[in-house]
Amino acid sequence: MKANTWVSKHFQKGKQVCLVTGGSSGIGLNYARSFAAMGCDLVLVSENRTELEAVAKSIAMDYGVEVETITHDFTDPYGAPLLERRISEYRVGIFVSNAGFGMKGGFPAFSGDRYCDIISCHVSYPTLLLRRILFSQSKEDPLLIINVVTINVLAPTPFTAVYTATKAYLLSLFQSVEAEFSDRPYLWHNMLPGTTDTPFHVKQGVIPQAMVMKPEEVVRRSLDNIGKRIFIPNRMDRAIAPIFRILPSGAAMALAKFFLKRRLGVATGTHGAKEPAE
Numbered sequence: 001m002k003a004n005t006w007v008s009k010h011f012q013k014g015k016q017v018c019l020v021t022g023g024s025s026g027i028g029l030n031y032a033r034s035f036a037a038m039g040c041d042l043v044l045v046s047e048n049r050t051e052l053e054a055v056a057k058s059i060a061m062d063y064g065v066e067v068e069t070i071t072h073d074f075t076d077p078y079g080a081p082l083l084e085r086r087i088s089e090y091r092v093g094i095f096v097s098n099a100g101f102g103m104k105g106g107f108p109a110f111s112g113d114r115y116c117d118i119i120s121c122h123v124s125y126p127t128l129l130l131r132r133i134l135f136s137q138s139k140e141d142p143l144l145i146i147n148v149v150t151i152n153v154l155a156p157t158p159f160t161a162v163y164t165a166t167k168a169y170l171l172s173l174f175q176s177v178e179a180e181f182s183d184r185p186y187l188w189h190n191m192l193p194g195t196t197d198t199p200f201h202v203k204q205g206v207i208p209q210a211m212v213m214k215p216e217e218v219v220r221r222s223l224d225n226i227g228k229r230i231f232i233p234n235r236m237d238r239a240i241a242p243i244f245r246i247l248p249s250g251a252a253m254a255l256a257k258f259f260l261k262r263r264l265g266v267a268t269g270t271h272g273a274k275e276p277a278e
């Protein structure tokens with residue numbers, strides 16, 4: 001099923017909104033633009049107010065839809081109740097859980113605070129937002145849920161251990177909750193991008209080297225396959241995925257480490273160049 005078919009059948013334009021976390025950039029921005037092009041009003045959430053408001057203005061002008069913004073930092077450990085209250089003002093018909101950032105390097109290379117940040121952004125906030133949206137949802141209203149994780153979830157991945165672990169949590173969470181709500185008219189789409197050409201890499205100081213896709217193409221393929229519960233947009237990744245399922249865990253991790261180095265050139269032979277910040 002294609003997303004525009006789902007939207008024209010199920011989305012109540014003018015009453016419901018499409019909520020995109022991390023909608024100011026990269027993959028989230030491309031989901032936001034695509035749903036706006038289908039006539040959906042948007043609520044975009046991200047951290048940088050100036051960037052978010054500029055994006056909202058440009059989408060509203062380009063597609064003639066309402067675009068509201070919520071500036072919120074998902075690393076704020078105390079801010080979740082406030083964000084939940086803001087979200088509950090809307091009737092959400094599409095939820096794109098996407099906000100996130102990368103963390104490549106040896107396990108001891110990052111500070112404890114930075115690990116708290118990524119766990120807050122990738123674990124606590126998506127959990128609480130998903131709960132809030134489902135809590136507020138009437139039993140009859142259809143809902144499309146897109147969970148942006150990563151191809152890394154195929155195996156524990158050394159040298160990006162915490163990032164991968166948080167994304168594996170998200171996949172597990174969304175799949176379990178889907179099973180709990182199997183009697184509801186909800187469509188769940190877990191999206192596993194490989195290396196995608198967005199600011200994500202510059203922000204963590206790496207340069208993608210291989211198997212890179214444009215975010216427009218990643219999102220186009222995802223929306224063309226919205227009926228798939230687990231979707232891998234990169235064809236090469238899709239071909240390799242079954243190998244991970246049959247390999248013993250040690251071999252799967254070695255393969256994951258090989259691909260990490262090939263794609264991002266991370267120095268996986270050391271514990272990272274950075275010193276712990278404490």
Ligand SMILES: NC(=O)c1ccc[n+]([C@@H]2O[C@H](COP(=O)([O-])OP(=O)(O)OC[C@H]3O[C@@H](n4cnc5c(N)ncnc54)[C@H](OP(=O)(O)O)[C@@H]3O)[C@@H](O)[C@H]2O)c1
Nearest residue numbers: 022024025026027046047048074099100150195196198200
């Ligand atoms: N690019 C890849 O190769 C790749 C591969 C696999 C999975 N992914 C996943 O795809 C998702 C989107 O990443 P992207 O590649 O599109 O990167 P991106 O262009 O850097 O976009 C990330 C988005 O998340 C928001 N965000 C980051 N930290 C946040 C925070 N603390 N609080 C609130 N919002 C925050 C950013 O907002 P601000 O700019 O305001 O911070 C931005 O809107 C992420 O979850 C990432 O893990 C990316």
